[in-house]
Amino acid sequence: MVIDVKLLLSYESEELTIAADEIVFHEGSQSDHYYQIKSGSVKLVNSFSGA
Numbered sequence: 001m002v003i004d005v006k007l008l009l010s011y012e013s014e015e016l017t018i019a020a021d022e023i024v025f026h027e028g029s030q031s032d033h034y035y036q037i038k039s040g041s042v043k044l045v046n047s048f049s050g051a
Helices: 005-010
Strands: none
Protein backbone atom coordinates (compact mmCIF):
# COMPACT_ATOMS: atom_id res chain seq x y z
CA MET A 1 0.00 0.00 0.00
CA VAL A 2 1.34 3.43 -0.91
CA ILE A 3 0.12 6.54 0.89
CA ASP A 4 -0.14 9.73 -1.17
CA VAL A 5 2.91 11.94 -0.52
CA LYS A 6 0.74 15.07 -0.16
CA LEU A 7 -1.25 13.36 2.59
CA LEU A 8 1.92 12.31 4.42
CA LEU A 9 3.33 15.84 4.20
CA SER A 10 0.07 17.27 5.53
CA TYR A 11 0.77 15.28 8.73
CA GLU A 12 4.22 16.86 9.08
CA SER A 13 6.12 13.88 7.69
CA GLU A 14 9.67 14.24 6.39
CA GLU A 15 11.25 13.20 3.10
CA LEU A 16 14.66 11.66 3.69
CA THR A 17 17.43 10.55 1.39
CA ILE A 18 19.10 7.42 2.70
CA ALA A 19 22.62 6.45 1.59
CA ALA A 20 23.08 3.10 -0.17
CA ASP A 21 25.01 1.61 2.78
CA GLU A 22 22.94 3.17 5.57
CA ILE A 23 21.03 0.93 8.01
CA VAL A 24 17.49 2.23 8.51
CA PHE A 25 16.58 -0.03 11.42
CA HIS A 26 17.68 -3.27 13.07
CA GLU A 27 15.68 -6.45 13.45
CA GLY A 28 13.77 -6.48 16.73
CA SER A 29 13.98 -2.72 17.27
CA GLN A 30 10.86 -0.75 18.23
CA SER A 31 9.03 0.58 15.20
CA ASP A 32 8.26 4.27 15.65
CA HIS A 33 8.28 5.48 12.03
CA TYR A 34 6.57 4.68 8.76
CA TYR A 35 8.94 4.31 5.80
CA GLN A 36 7.72 4.57 2.23
CA ILE A 37 10.13 4.02 -0.63
CA LYS A 38 9.80 6.75 -3.23
CA SER A 39 12.53 5.42 -5.52
CA GLY A 40 15.23 2.80 -5.35
CA SER A 41 15.17 -0.44 -3.39
CA VAL A 42 15.82 -1.82 0.08
CA LYS A 43 17.68 -4.95 1.10
CA LEU A 44 16.13 -6.85 4.00
CA VAL A 45 18.40 -9.11 6.04
CA ASN A 46 17.06 -11.51 8.65
CA SER A 47 19.55 -12.60 11.28
CA PHE A 48 18.92 -15.98 12.88
CA SER A 49 20.52 -17.40 15.96
CA GLY A 50 20.45 -21.18 16.26
CA ALA A 51 20.58 -20.92 20.07
